Amino acid sequence: MSWSALFTDRRWRWIAWSAVALLLLALPFIIEALLGRSWVRIIAVALLFVMLALGLNIVVGFAGLLDLGYIAFFAVGAYSYALLASPQFAVHWPFLVLLPLGAAIAAVFGVLLGAPTLRLRGDYLAIVTLGFGEIIRVFLNNLNRPVNITNGPQGITLIDPLQMGGFSLAHTHTFAGLTFAPVHNYYFVFLVCAVLSIVLSLRLENSRIGRAWIAIRDDELAASSMGINTRNLKLLAFAMGATFGGVAGGLFASFQGFISPESFHLIDSIMVLCMVVLGGMGNVAGVVLGAVLLTALPEALRYIGPLQQRWLGGVIVDPADLRMLLFGLALVLMMLLRPEGLWPARRRRVAPVHTGNADVG
């Protein structure tokens, strides 16, 4: 029996999925024991990127709209949370209000970006979305004068953690003999959100809405001739994608406790796009894989410095440069060897049902 059959076969399905769930629950503790706490942080961040990449996948992978400014929605979500849960305005709204609010604000920005770009495709759309991403960042950088809203380049500090009643994720808790440091707590929250994002993505993909998006991606003109309102569905894709980014942004702000415009550069948009493309555009499993790999790979490449020291007796190539070089090389090789991504989209197969004669009329 093949590996994937384990997850679809009736008898094995439950066992296979339970094993995966157990592994994910135990993962932060295993990782901490093997690699140290900094790696727990890395896998928590990887889960945030899973959310981001899945959001962008709706826009780029499903609807086929190339968006190079996606990180702007992450920024909008992060700042919405930070401004309303920090000393900046001395307001501290609960996260149960702020996360949905951030999602809604990001969705509005999604429509604001989508509406003027409805007629654009491919390269032209890419340029405009790129500009949009930069505009948001420049605004965040400069909205400290004449009225200080965003605190400019200094960013916003002392952002509230996720907390409810007296229970805060920023504290260490002990439960059933296990110690849950803040990074563990956030890992579990992010895990829940990432799993929800996966379920949402899959359900959307296999629905009337998802089919309409994919139809627009494959042939926009034919899609409109088949009765699909391409304007509304493209706006919906932008809004849905932005929603994922907005929630991830709020979570990021609460996790870090500090944000500044520095975290929302063009390179970050490109990074998320790489996750989508590398994993396999349009395929949810591939995009998750891409997000995890591309978060972990640059971190793993940090070990190049110490390794040079040990094997070559000195640091010959600057590790930061070499990291980017190897990273770029990996991407180029990928595009040459597997241009459709690591795990390419394979349109699902629908089981045949009883067929009868149809009357058309």
Added chain:
Amino acid sequence: MSADNVLLAASGIGKHFGGLAALSGVSITVRHGEIFGLIGPNGAGKTTLFNVLTGLAVPDTGTLIFDGHRIEGLKPHAVAGHGIARTFQNIRLFGSMTALENVMVGRHLRSNTGVLGAVFRTRAAVAEERAITRRAHELLDYCGLSAHSNNLARDLPYGDQRRLEIARALATDPKLLALDEPAAGMNATETAALKALLERIRNDGVTLLLIEHDMKLVMGLSHSVAVLDYGEKIAEGEPETVQRDPRVIEAYLGGGFA
């Protein structure tokens, strides 16, 4: 011909591309339940008339009345909503989707599950999805494509792709089905099967508007025929009459046709 029998009335349709008059003052009348053939040499403006009719091009002049509604200048999806579906001369399927999914997309117009229904899998959404799947299977079967339901559209043989376009168009529950050269590239056997399919579709109550270069096919099927040449209608009437029209013979001989 009584007026209430008219499904589509196009009058005085004009369309220019730069200095080229692709259509000038073209009028046609399609009656309920007939097969209406649209013929003419290459570049005569047949596809352009389809594009105007289905909202892909806005006419410079003229009016289109379909089933009692003015439809000229409407967006393609709105035209489809009124009940006109079409196929394309250069096949335009959704290549990354299976044959079944292509037809399911055609049901978009006649279903209404939104984001919330899809995400929460509401009872209504699940029922609708099941109905869409069932109908798509029926239509594939109807067009003789059940064996291909799980194959990607782009992997289908050419003739099957043409029939899949018909199945997808039928999924929108059209009153008028506009077919742009459905027999192009088909061999004799496939063409015969197509002829039977088109007759069956008409018998099931759908009016057909048919662009076709295969004269035997179009003359054998059509109740009325209109002939375009250089953007103008040069003849209209029953196939037998049109075939004997000297202007038509002239146009085809001039265009290198037999």
